[in-house]
Amino acid sequence: MKFLYSDALLDMLVKHKVLSDKQRNFISLEKGKQRQKLLKQSTAPDPLDKNYPDLIDIIISLNLKKSGSQKESVDEETIMRAVGREFKLDFKKLDPLELDMDIVTKTIPKTYAISHFLLPFNVVEGILEVAVYHPDSHTVLADIEQANQIKTRPYIATKSEIKRILAEFFGFQTSISAAEDQMGMSQTGTSVDIGNLERYVKISAKDITSSDQHIKNAVNHIFNYALDQRASDIHIEPKRDVCMVRFRIDGVLHTIYKLPKVVHSAIVSRIKFLSRLDIAEKRRPQDGRIKIGVSGEKDIEIRVSTVPVSFGEKAVLRILDPEIIFQSVQQLGFSKRDFGIFKSFMYSPHGIFLVTGPTGSGKSTTLYSALKTIATPEMNLVTVEDPVEMVHEEFNQIAVQPLIDVTFSTILRNILRQDPDVIMIGEIRDFDTAAHAVQAAMTGHLVFSTLHTNDAISSIVRLRDLGLESFLIGSTLLGAMAQRLVKTICPDCSKPVKVEADMLYNMGFPVSGSDPITLRRGAGCRECRKTGYLGRSGIFEIFPLSSRLKEMIANGENTDEMRQVAIREGMTTLREDAWRKVKAGITTYEEALRVTGE
Numbered sequence: 001m002k003f004l005y006s007d008a009l010l011d012m013l014v015k016h017k018v019l020s021d022k023q024r025n026f027i028s029l030e031k032g033k034q035r036q037k038l039l040k041q042s043t044a045p046d047p048l049d050k051n052y053p054d055l056i057d058i059i060i061s062l063n064l065k066k067s068g069s070q071k072e073s074v075d076e077e078t079i080m081r082a083v084g085r086e087f088k089l090d091f092k093k094l095d096p097l098e099l100d101m102d103i104v105t106k107t108i109p110k111t112y113a114i115s116h117f118l119l120p121f122n123v124v125e126g127i128l129e130v131a132v133y134h135p136d137s138h139t140v141l142a143d144i145e146q147a148n149q150i151k152t153r154p155y156i157a158t159k160s161e162i163k164r165i166l167a168e169f170f171g172f173q174t175s176i177s178a179a180e181d182q183m184g185m186s187q188t189g190t191s192v193d194i195g196n197l198e199r200y201v202k203i204s205a206k207d208i209t210s211s212d213q214h215i216k217n218a219v220n221h222i223f224n225y226a227l228d229q230r231a232s233d234i235h236i237e238p239k240r241d242v243c244m245v246r247f248r249i250d251g252v253l254h255t256i257y258k259l260p261k262v263v264h265s266a267i268v269s270r271i272k273f274l275s276r277l278d279i280a281e282k283r284r285p286q287d288g289r290i291k292i293g294v295s296g297e298k299d300i301e302i303r304v305s306t307v308p309v310s311f312g313e314k315a316v317l318r319i320l321d322p323e324i325i326f327q328s329v330q331q332l333g334f335s336k337r338d339f340g341i342f343k344s345f346m347y348s349p350h351g352i353f354l355v356t357g358p359t360g361s362g363k364s365t366t367l368y369s370a371l372k373t374i375a376t377p378e379m380n381l382v383t384v385e386d387p388v389e390m391v392h393e394e395f396n397q398i399a400v401q402p403l404i405d406v407t408f409s410t411i412l413r414n415i416l417r418q419d420p421d422v423i424m425i426g427e428i429r430d431f432d433t434a435a436h437a438v439q440a441a442m443t444g445h446l447v448f449s450t451l452h453t454n455d456a457i458s459s460i461v462r463l464r465d466l467g468l469e470s471f472l473i474g475s476t477l478l479g480a481m482a483q484r485l486v487k488t489i490c491p492d493c494s495k496p497v498k499v500e501a502d503m504l505y506n507m508g509f510p511v512s513g514s515d516p517i518t519l520r521r522g523a524g525c526r527e528c529r530k531t532g533y534l535g536r537s538g539i540f541e542i543f544p545l546s547s548r549l550k551e552m553i554a555n556g557e558n559t560d561e562m563r564q565v566a567i568r569e570g571m572t573t574l575r576e577d578a579w580r581k582v583k584a585g586i587t588t589y590e591e592a593l594r595v596t597g598e
């Protein structure tokens with residue numbers, strides 16, 4: 001006799017103060033009658049629950065209030081938590097999103113799982129975690145351990161959750177097999193490619209859903225292919241007749257697939273499911289993230305945003321590769337002089353350092369890399385971001401949430417009380433944020449942030465425009481840096497080219513003489529998808545705030561004059577730094593012109 005089906009359960013519930021003595025006696029008397037009533041009510045037998053209604057079903061159906069309580073009812077979870085306490089087993093609330101399909105469906109046979117209400121859900125350090133309904137499942141678990149050669153750890157869960165998840169996962173698997181049989185491709189397992197997807201669509205265009213194995217495989221395939229191709233973004237766009245999949249590689253969008261339109265919403269739903277977005281909400285933009293494990297390697301995060309457009313929902317996925325986001329500062333592409341200044345800012349005890357440039361110019365990578373370089377266990381490093389670009393365990397990262405009024409400035413006000421050493425503010429957009437940054441710098445903190453200006457010197461004017469007093473800027477700003485990313489020449493097909501000096505001079509490059517100049521360019525090969533470029537590098541324009549510049553800020557002098565002074569003091573402009581990389585064969589003059597042309 002199983003414990004849950006016996007009157008011992010009632011005694012136990014009294015012992016754990018779920019039921020009163022009176023209630024126990026009432027249930028004992030009524031259970032036979034109540035069982036008949038429930039059987040009559042249920043229209044068809046439940047294939048997943050042959051013993052329905054069991055004693056717990058009966059208790060719940062009586063709608064009792066917990067012993068000594070007016071409000072708390074005796075529900076399934078209350079009962080199962082008490083069972084867990086009695087048997088010293090932790091209670092587990094099951095979240096379908098956290099479950100691994102393979103573990104759930106492949107560890108034990110479906111009929112076995114259903115007849116014993118078992119749900120294997122995780123493997124932790126070589127131990128299989130199993131949600132059980134019956135606390136006395138030792139023999140069953142021993143059988144599983146024997147068959148799978150793995151130790152098990154049982155958790156108590158409610159019968160309804162176990163049933164629901166078993167139905168979802170196994171039901172789903174059955175439909176996949178059916179679909180695969182239909183295509184005569186059950187032998188291929190999981191590696192369905194896009195070609196197969198198209199064939200599949202032709203066969204069954206009617207009801208393709210996001211839980212369809214082909215859709216799941218297609219989405220996995222897109223992820224893997226994007227990672228293979230070093231794509232930074234994946235765009236999945238609904239057009240009138242097709243679903244376009246494009247990758248951004250080294251800053252340029254390439255069309256990768258045109259899929260049948262019928263799969264578009266299923267693919268987007270699958271992505272929304274993976275990033276825990278509301279699948280039913282299709283009219284409002286949403287943001288989420290997915291973490292995917294790449295076979296044997298590090299986890300990669302993908303930031304997902306969806307927006308409604310004319311022909312459906314468009315999804316843009318940004319791949320946040322930690323190796324790209326957290327580069328070492330030496331890899332960013334600084335000249336020797338610029339690196340020296342950058343380092344002096346990084347190791348300043350306090351003050352504000354600003355990085356400027358348009359979206360996609362690599363500002364976050366630069367700041368993350370700097371933070372990572374200076375981070376030590378003794379240091380309290382806080383970032384305030386919108387949104388958090390990349391999660392890093394050494395930083396305390398806080399996301400701005402304007403909808404609930406958690407803004408840069410409200411967060412800053414609070415974190416200053418927690419005595420951070422270094423604060424990174426995602427972006428200074430308004431006076432309040434600027435004022436908090438200044439206050440932090442004045443009270444001994446090092447502050448990194450970004451601004452939207454085209455060049456480094458303009459950041460001074462921008463701060464002034466936001467409403468900051470000149471003397472506050474002069475006394476807290478360490479300096480500023482503008483940056484861009486240039487595509488770098490593919491090393492596998494790089495070759496020398498002769499370029500007319502006149503032409504370069506007319507383009508604004510600092511060239512003298514009239515002899516043709518030897519530069520380099522990529523011929524295009526397989527490695528670089530025939531583009532001639534592989535990877536990107538930063539170009540920079542950086543200045544420390546000299547006493548002369550401080551004076552000029554105090555006197556309210558204009559940007560052009562200040563820029564001239566900064567240049568005289570040694571600042572190389574973005575154009576000059578780009579030219580340095582052209583001459584070094586790192587990038588092309590066309591790329592330098594594209595990125596630094598106004």
Ligand SMILES: [Zn+2]
Pocket residue numbers: 490491492493494522523524525526527528529530532533
């Ligand atoms: Zn190449």
